[in-house]
Amino acid sequence: MKLTMASSPHNHSHKSLTRLMLSVIAACIPGLIAQVFFFGTGVLIQLVLALVVVSVFEAAIMLIRKRPVWPALSDGSAWLTAVLLALSIPPLAPWWIIVIGCLFSIVIVKQLYGGLGFNLFNPAMAAYVLLLVSFPVQMTAWLPVTDLINTPIGFADQLRLIFTDFTASGFSLDQVRAGVDGLTMATPLDTVKTDIAHGLTVTESMQKPIFNEWAGLGWAWVNLGYLVGGLYLLKAKIINWHIPVSFIATLAVCSAIGYIASPGTEPGTLFHLLSGATMMGAFFIATDPVSAATTNKGRLIYGALIGLLIYLIRTFGGFPDAIAFSVLLINIAVPLIDYYTQPRTYGHGAVK
Amino acid sequence: MPYSKAVYEGKPLIERIVTVTGNTIHKPGNVWALLGTEIKHLLDCQGFSPVPQQSVVMGGPMMGFTLPTVRIGIVKTTNCILAPDHKELAEPGPEKACIRCSACADACPASLLPQQLQWFAKSKEYDKLQEHNLFDCIECGACAYVCPSEIPLVQYYRIAKVEIKEQQADKIKADRAKERFDARKERLEREQEERQNRHKRKPAAKSADEKQKVAEALARVKNKSDNGDEKSAVAAAIARAKAKKQEGEELEPDNSEVAKERALRKEQARKYKEQKSQTDESAETAPVDDKKSAVAAAIARAKAKKAAQVLDNAEQTVSEEPQTDAPVDDKKSAVAAAISRAKAKKAAQALDNAEQTTSEEPQTDAPVDDKKAAVAAAIARAKAKKAAKALENAEQTVSEEPQSDAPVDDKKAAVAAAIARAKAKKAAKALEEAEQATSEEPQSDTPVDDKKAAVAAAIARAKAKKAAKALEDTEQTQPQELQVDSTAPKSAESNTDDSSDLINADKPKSADDKKKAAVAAAIARAKAKKLQKEGNNQS
Numbered sequence: 063m064k065l066t067m068a069s070s071p072h073n074h075s076h077k078s079l080t081r082l083m084l085s086v087i088a089a090c091i092p093g094l095i096a097q098v099f100f101f102g103t104g105v106l107i108q109l110v111l112a113l114v115v116v117s118v119f120e121a122a123i124m125l126i127r128k129r130p131v132w133p134a135l136s137d138g139s140a141w142l143t144a145v146l147l148a149l150s151i152p153p154l155a156p157w158w159i160i161v162i163g164c165l166f167s168i169v170i171v172k173q174l175y176g177g178l179g180f181n182l183f184n185p186a187m188a189a190y191v192l193l194l195v196s197f198p199v200q201m202t203a204w205l206p207v208t209d210l211i212n213t214p215i216g217f218a219d220q221l222r223l224i225f226t227d228f229t230a231s232g233f234s235l236d237q238v239r240a241g242v243d244g245l246t247m248a249t250p251l252d253t254v255k256t257d258i259a260h261g262l263t264v265t266e267s268m269q270k271p272i273f274n275e276w277a278g279l280g281w282a283w284v285n286l287g288y289l290v291g292g293l294y295l296l297k298a299k300i301i302n303w304h305i306p307v308s309f310i311a312t313l314a315v316c317s318a319i320g321y322i323a324s325p326g327t328e329p330g331t332l333f334h335l336l337s338g339a340t341m342m343g344a345f346f347i348a349t350d351p352v353s354a355a356t357t358n359k360g361r362l363i364y365g366a367l368i369g370l371l372i373y374l375i376r377t378f379g380g381f382p383d384a385i386a387f388s389v390l391l392i393n394i395a396v397p398l399i400d401y402y403t404q405p406r407t408y409g410h411g412a413v414k
Numbered sequence: 415m416p417y418s419k420a421v422y423e424g425k426p427l428i429e430r431i432v433t434v435t436g437n438t439i440h441k442p443g444n445v446w447a448l449l450g451t452e453i454k455h456l457l458d459c460q461g462f463s464p465v466p467q468q469s470v471v472m473g474g475p476m477m478g479f480t481l482p483t484v485r486i487g488i489v490k491t492t493n494c495i496l497a498p499d500h501k502e503l504a505e506p507g508p509e510k511a512c513i514r515c516s517a518c519a520d521a522c523p524a525s526l527l528p529q530q531l532q533w534f535a536k537s538k539e540y541d542k543l544q545e546h547n548l549f550d551c552i553e554c555g556a557c558a559y560v561c562p563s564e565i566p567l568v569q570y571y572r573i574a575k576v577e578i579k580e581q582q583a584d585k586i587k588a589d590r591a592k593e594r595f596d597a598r599k600e601r602l603e604r605e606q607e608e609r610q611n612r613h614k615r616k617p618a619a620k621s622a623d624e625k626q627k628v629a630e631a632l633a634r635v636k637n638k639s640d641n642g643d644e645k646s647a648v649a650a651a652i653a654r655a656k657a658k659k660q661e662g663e664e665l666e667p668d669n670s671e672v673a674k675e676r677a678l679r680k681e682q683a684r685k686y687k688e689q690k691s692q693t694d695e696s697a698e699t700a701p702v703d704d705k706k707s708a709v710a711a712a713i714a715r716a717k718a719k720k721a722a723q724v725l726d727n728a729e730q731t732v733s734e735e736p737q738t739d740a741p742v743d744d745k746k747s748a749v750a751a752a753i754s755r756a757k758a759k760k761a762a763q764a765l766d767n768a769e770q771t772t773s774e775e776p777q778t779d780a781p782v783d784d785k786k787a788a789v790a791a792a793i794a795r796a797k798a799k800k801a802a803k804a805l806e807n808a809e810q811t812v813s814e815e816p817q818s819d820a821p822v823d824d825k826k827a828a829v830a831a832a833i834a835r836a837k838a839k840k841a842a843k844a845l846e847e848a849e850q851a852t853s854e855e856p857q858s859d860t861p862v863d864d865k866k867a868a869v870a871a872a873i874a875r876a877k878a879k880k881a882a883k884a885l886e887d888t889e890q891t892q893p894q895e896l897q898v899d900s901t902a903p904k905s906a907e908s909n910t911d912d913s914s915d916l917i918n919a920d921k922p923k924s925a926d927d928k929k930k931a932a933v934a935a936a937i938a939r940a941k942a943k944k945l946q947k948e949g950n951n952q953s
Contacts, residue, residue, distance in 0.1 A: 063464060063468065063483075063484065065468060065469055065470055065480065065481060065482060065483065065484070066467045066468065066469040066480065066505075067469070067480045067482060068469060068480050068505070068506070069566055069568060069569040069572070070473075070475075070476060070477050070478060070479060070553070070555050070568060071475060071476040071477070071554075071555030071556075071558050071559050071568065072469070072471055072475045072476070072478065072480070072496075072498070072503045073475040073476060073503055073555075073559060074504065074506060074558075074559055074561075074564060075559050075560050075561075076504075077517070077560065077561075077562040078507070078562055078564070079510050079511075079513065079562045079563050081562070082513075082515070082562045133508065133510065137510060137511075139513070177511060178510075178511040178513060179511035179512045179513050179514060180511075302516075302520070351513045351514050351515040351516070352513050352514050354514075356514050356516045356519065356527070356529060356530070357516070357519070357527070358519075358520075400530075404527060404546075405519075405525045405527070406525060407524060407525050407526055407546075407547040407550050408523070408524040408525045408526075408550065409524070409550060410547060410550070
C-alpha cells in the first residue's frame, strides 16, 4: 500500500484568500447601501464597471507576466481594490476616471511591484491619489444627497452621465449637481473648510442645508454603514482591532483637543469621525494587510499616525479629506515601523 | 497507568495506549498495544478500509508525521495512529501569495513572526532567520493552520533549520580543518626552524671538538711521520674522516673534502719534509757546518736550474718539431750530426781546458794548501776528466751513429738517438758524481781550512757548471740538428716515459700528418710542463 507523505500540519483552518477578500467586499455592503441611498445608483454603475475593468487588467497583466490567470483573479484582491476605488470616487464621475484608476492600481501599483503581497502602497488609494491630483474637477464633483438635488436623475440618466457626460435631456454633471438654489454644492468637509476660511464659525457653516445635526447630510450615515461593516470584519477576525481603533482614537483625540482649543474653527470629534471617508479608511483602507504594518504594536503606531495625519491635513492642509494621502504616506513608513516593533520572542529577553 | 506499574509492580514499559482513529477506521478507539506492534496490525484490528492516496499519520493532525509504510512497529512515543480520509484532513491547496495578514503571528505560541521568517526562509537569509529566533519554532503548525494563503510555513522552517544546521556543521568542520591545518603548519615551521637551528648550532658546537680532533690527528700524523709510516698515516686520516662522516649524522659533506685536501696538503708537506730530511741527512752525515749545507743547497739549486734549462730546451725542440718537415733528408741529418759532433768536441775541449785550469789552480794553491786538499782536488779533477771522457764518448757515438745510420733508415737513427741519450745520461750521472765529489771534498777538508776548501769547492762548482753547460750545448745541438731524434733531450733529461717513447716511435709514421704531429707535440709539451712543475715542486 502506497501511502501519501505530507508535511505537518495535516489540518487547515479552511480560511482562504478568496474567502478573506470576499468577506471584506461583503463588509462594504452596509456602506454601499448608504451611498446608493443617499447619492444614487451611480456608485453601483461605477462598481460594476470597476470590477469588469479590473478583471480584464488583472488577467492581461498575468498573461503578460506568464503566470496562471485564474488563481490570481480568483483570490479576489483585485476585486476588492476595484470595490474600494469605485466607492471612493464620485458616483457620477466619467467612465474613464475609474478605468484609469483601475489601470494604475492593478498594473502599476500592484503587479509591477510583484503582484499580491509585494505592493508597497495600497493600490486603491494610490489610484485615488493619482486621479485626485490629475483630474481634480471630476474627482471632487460629488453630488449632494438626493434629497437636495434639483432635478432628480434616474438610473438611465446616471448611466448616460457616466458614459457620455450628459443626461438624456442634455444636462451636464455640473448642471445636475446644482442645488435647489442653482448653486453647486461641495461636500460637507469642503464646505466647512471654505466657510472657516471665509471667516464663518463652524456653527454658522453647519446651518447650511447639507448638514444635519452631527455632520454632513447623508455622509454620517455612509460612515455609520462602513462602521458596521468594519465591526463585522473585527468580529469575523478578518482584521485586527489595532489599526482601526488607534486610527479612530487618534483622530478623535486630536479633533477633541482642537475643538477644546478653538471651538469656533474646529468642527469637533463627531464631525471628523462621521465625515468624508473616515470609517471606510479606518476599517477598509488602512487595514489592507499587504501595505499595513504587520506587528500588533506596529499596527497601533501605524493607525495612530494615519489618524494624526488625517486630522492635520483636514485642518491645516489644502485638501478637504486626507485618507488616501495619509495612508500612502504611512505606507512608506511601514518597514521602519515593523523593524522597530518586533515582538519579544517567548523565552527571550526584550528586543534590542 | 503503565508508568506507575514500573514502580509498584516492577513491570517495565512494554506497552502503551495508542489511539487508532480516522474516518477510514470503522472502530476507532484507544487500545493497549505492546511496543513494537505492527501498525498495520493495529489498523486491521480496528477495521481499516483505505481510500486512494491514503495517508497514515503517527501522532496528531498538527504535529504528527505521515508514515511511509504501515509495516513498522509502534514506539514509546506513538500516541496515535491517524488514518484520515480526504474530507477529514484535506490535502493542502496550492500555495498562494502571502498577504502579510499576520494571522500566523497571532497564532504563534512562541510570539515569533512566522511571516517574516517565511520571507527570509524563501530568500535563504539564514542569519536573519536566526536573528528572528527561527530555532524557537516548535513546529506546532499553528501558523500554517491559520494561513489563508495555505503556505506550508512549517515545512519552510524545517528546511531552513536543516540547512542552517548543515551550514553550522560545515562551519565547525571547516574550523576544525583550519585549526588542524594551522597546527600542522605551525608544527612544520617549528620543525624546520629546529632543524635550521640544529645546523647552526652544530658547527659551532663541533668546531671545538673538531679542532681538538684535528689537533689530535695532526699530532698522530706527526708521530707517524716521525716513525716513517706516512702513507699509513694518510690512509688512517682518510679512514678516520670517512668514519666520522659515517658516524656523524649531521657532518657536512664538505668536511670530508676539506679533510681530504688537508690530508693531501699534509702529505705534500711530509714529502717536502722528507726531501729536506734527505738533503739534510747528507748534510748531517758531515760534521755540522753552515757553509757545507749552503754548498749543498747551492748544488741542489744548480741541479734544479739545469733541469729547468734542459726542460726549456726540450720544449723548444718540441715546438720546433712540427715546423721541420717530417720527411727529412738523411743527408741533412748527417750534416747536422757532423756539426753536433764538432760542437761536442769543442765542448769537450773547453771542458779539458777548464779541467786544466782547475788542475792548475789548485797547484798554485797547493803550496799554501795542505796536501789533503790537493789530493781531494786531484780526485775531483780525475772525476771531472772521467766525466769529460764519458761525455766525449757519448758525443762520439752520437756523432758516429748518425753518420753510419743516416743513409740507412730513420728507425736506426732513432735507435742511435736512444743510445746517445743513454750515454748522455751516463755522462750526466758522471757529472753529478763529480759534483758530489766536489761537495764531498770539503768534508775531507773541513778539519784543515774552511777558506781553502771553499775556494776549491767554488772551482769545482765552476768546472761542474762548465761541464753542465757543455752537456747542455750538446743536448741543444743534438735535437736541433738531429731532427729525427727530437725527443732525445727529453728522455736524456730525466724520465723515459713509456708514452713519450710511444709517441717517439710513432713520430716517423705520423710524419705525413701534420695534425697528428701537432697533437703529439702538444702532448709532449704538456708533459714537459709537468716535468718542469715537478722539478719546481722538488726544488
